[in-house]
Amino acid sequence: MEQSLISALERFAEHPRILIALDFDGCVAELTSVASQARPVPENARAIETLAALDGVELAYVSGRSLETLRELADPPAGVLLIGSHGAEKDLGEDAPGLQLSSTEEIARGQIIDTLTEVAADAEGAWVEHKPAGAALHVRNVDGEEHAEHVLEHGRAALALVDGAYIKNGKKVLESVVVLATKGEGITELREHTTPDAVLFAGDDVTDEQGFAVLSGEDIGLKVGEGETAATHRIAEPKDLAGVLRLIADRRADHGQEVRPHP
Ligand SMILES: O=P(O)(O)OC[C@H]1O[C@H](O[C@H]2O[C@H](CO)[C@@H](O)[C@H](O)[C@H]2O)[C@H](O)[C@@H](O)[C@@H]1O
Numbered sequence: 001m002e003q004s005l006i007s008a009l010e011r012f013a014e015h016p017r018i019l020i021a022l023d024f025d026g027c028v029a030e031l032t033s034v035a036s037q038a039r040p041v042p043e044n045a046r047a048i049e050t051l052a053a054l055d056g057v058e059l060a061y062v063s064g065r066s067l068e069t070l071r072e073l074a075d076p077p078a079g080v081l082l083i084g085s086h087g088a089e090k091d092l093g094e095d096a097p098g099l100q101l102s103s104t105e106e107i108a109r110g111q112i113i114d115t116l117t118e119v120a121a122d123a124e125g126a127w128v129e130h131k132p133a134g135a136a137l138h139v140r141n142v143d144g145e146e147h148a149e150h151v152l153e154h155g156r157a158a159l160a161l162v163d164g165a166y167i168k169n170g171k172k173v174l175e176s177v178v179v180l181a182t183k184g185e186g187i188t189e190l191r192e193h194t195t196p197d198a199v200l201f202a203g204d205d206v207t208d209e210q211g212f213a214v215l216s217g218e219d220i221g222l223k224v225g226e227g228e229t230a231a232t233h234r235i236a237e238p239k240d241l242a243g244v245l246r247l248i249a250d251r252r253a254d255h256g257q258e259v260r261p262h263p
Contacts, residue, residue: 001235001240001243001244001247002233004233005222005233005234005235005244006247008220008232008233009220009244009247009248009251010247010251011218012198012200012218012220012248013247013248013251013252013255014251014255015056015196015197015198015218016056016197017056017058017194017195017196017197018056018057018058018196018197018198018199018200018248019058019059019060019190019191019194019196019198019199019200020051020057020058020059020060020199020200020245020248021059021060021061021062021083021187021190021199021200021201021202021211022048022059022060022061022062022201022202022203022241023061023062023063023183023201023202023203023204023205023208023211023224024038024040024061024063024064024065024070024073024074025038025063025064025065025171025204025205026171026203026204026205026224026225026238027202027203027204027208027224027238027241028040028041028044028045028048028061028074028238028241029041029044029073029074029238030237030238030239031140031171033140033141035129035138036073038073039073039075040074040075041238041239041241041242043239043242044238044239044241044242044245045075046242047241047242047245047246047249048076048077048080048245049077050245050246050249051245051248051249052076052077052078052079052080053077054249054252054253056252057248057252058081058190058194058196059076059077059079059080059081060080060081060082060083060190060194061074061076061080061081061082061083061084062083062087062183062186062187062190062201062203062211063082063083063084063086064084064085064086064136064168064170064175064205064207065084065085066084066085066089066131066132067082067084067085067089067090067091067098067132068084068132069084070082070084079093081093081190081193081194083183083186083187083189083190084132085099085131085132085133085177085179085181086168086175086177086181086182086183086186086207087181087182087183087184087185087186088132088133088177088179088181089132089133090186090189092189092190092193098132099132099133099179101132101133101178101179104164105133105164105178105179108162108163108164108165108178109133109134109135109178111162111163111165112134112135112159112162112165112176112177112178113128113130113134113135115155115158115159115161115162115165115176116128116135116136116137116155116158116159116174116176118158119137119151119154119155119158120137120151122151122154123139123142123147123151123154124142124143125139125140125141125142125143126138126139126141126142126151127141131175131177133177133178133179133181134165134166134175134176134177134178134179135175135176136170136173136174136175136176137151137152137155137173137174137175137176138172138173139151139152139172139173139174140171140172140173148172152169152174155174155176156174159174159176162176164178165177165178166178166180168206168207169206169207170205170206170207171204171205171206182207182210182211183203183207183208183210183211184210184211184213184214186211187199187201187211187214187215188214191214197218198217198218198219198220199215199219199220200219200220200221200222200248201215201219201220201221201222202222202223202224202235202241202244203222203223203224203231204223204224204225204238208223209229209230212229212230212231213230215232220232220233221233222234222235222241222244223235224236224237224238224240224241225237
C-alpha cells in the first residue's frame, strides 16, 4: 500500500465518527462472468464484520445492484446501511417505502426490458438483468472485445427510442433506468443520515465517479483498479481492500475506541 494512502487512512481512522461506503462488484467482490455468483472476497467480508462492530463506525454498501440482490450476495452484517440501484433504492435502517415507480415509469421500464432483450437475442453470450428501476445488458460473455462493444452500441441506439430511459455505462454492461439517481446522491444522503466527521468511499466503475465527486476535505476516495478517476487514492484490486479496512480497524483499536457487541 502506498505511504500516502497509509497516512490518509491513519488520519481518517482517528476521527470520532467515520462512514465507510463500499461499492460491491469489482470492489468488495471480484468481477465474475456469472453475476449471480459474485461474493465478497473472504478477507474483505471478515474486515467488514470487524468494522461493523466498532463504535463510531458506520458502514454502507453503495451499489448498482438492486437492494434485494445486494442483501443476498453481499450478506452484510446487521446495521450496514444499503444504497442500491445506483442510488434509486435505499435501506437506511428505518421503515421507508421501497422504490415506487409511476405508471409512466413502469411502462418505460417494460420497454427497456423488451428493447434490451431483443438486442441480447441477436448476440451470443449477451443477457439481460431485470432490475427494479430498469434493466442491464451484459456482454462479459460475448466473444471478442469489438463484438461486445458493438452489442453495447446497438443497445444504446435502441434505447434512444425509449421515452424516459436514462443510460448508465459500466464494465461490460449497459444499464438503462427510469429513475435518475446517482451514487453521489446516495453518499450525500448517507452523510446526512450518519453525520460522520469524514467519509471513505471505495469503488471501481464509471458510476462510482459520481460518488468520488461528492467527497471533500478529510474524505477519502479510493479507486479500485485502473482507469481515470477523481478519487484521491488507488488500490490495484478487490483483495487489496481488506488491508485498507484492517488498517482502519487496527488504528481505531490502538486508540482505544470501544467495541460494541453485535446487535
Ligand atoms: O455498483 P456495483 O456494486 O459495482 O454494481 C455494478 C453492477 O454490477 C454487476 O455487474 C458487474 O459485475 C458482474 C459480476 O462480477 C459482471 O459480470 C458484470 O460484467 C459487471 O458489469 C451487476 O450485475 C449490475 O446490476 C450492477 O449494476
